[in-house]
Amino acid sequence: MKDMSEIAHMERNVGQAVTLLKAMANEHRLFILCHLQDKEVSVGVLSERLGLSQSALSQHLAWLRRDGLVKTRKEAQTVYYSLSSHAVAEVIRTLHRLYCAAEQPSEAELASDVPERHSEPSAASHSVG
Numbered sequence: 001m002k003d004m005s006e007i008a009h010m011e012r013n014v015g016q017a018v019t020l021l022k023a024m025a026n027e028h029r030l031f032i033l034c035h036l037q038d039k040e041v042s043v044g045v046l047s048e049r050l051g052l053s054q055s056a057l058s059q060h061l062a063w064l065r066r067d068g069l070v071k072t073r074k075e076a077q078t079v080y081y082s083l084s085s086h087a088v089a090e091v092i093r094t095l096h097r098l099y100c101a102a103e104q105p106s107e108a109e110l111a112s113d114v115p116e117r118h119s120e121p122s123a124a125s126h127s128v129g
Helices: 004-026 028-037 043-051 052-065 086-101 109-114
Strands: 070-077 077-084
Touching: 004 028, 004 052, 004 086, 028 086, 028 109, 043 052, 043 077, 043 109, 070 086
Parallel strands: none
Antiparallel strands: 070 077
């Protein structure tokens, strides 16, 4: 059973996870986040790579900025975007490894990455005497 401090920590942070998952539920925003995985990228380059109109790209970037998932840096007339946190980058790297990498991880590799969980026995696992 999780202790109360761990549960309180989870409750405080679940909103951040929901925000990220909502953003990733749109394929254009997910693709933007994937392009920002390890580097900052200019709006012009994002526009070329995604093939979106300037207004559509601007709307998606505004969504990501509003939710604090990306940050910007301006250099002269060029705006550069990058991921705003290590947590966002880690989720995107994990998705990339699972779905986008040229060599997909095996089931055994995936299982070795998952920490062992100790779950409480369910009511279904108890025998009634």
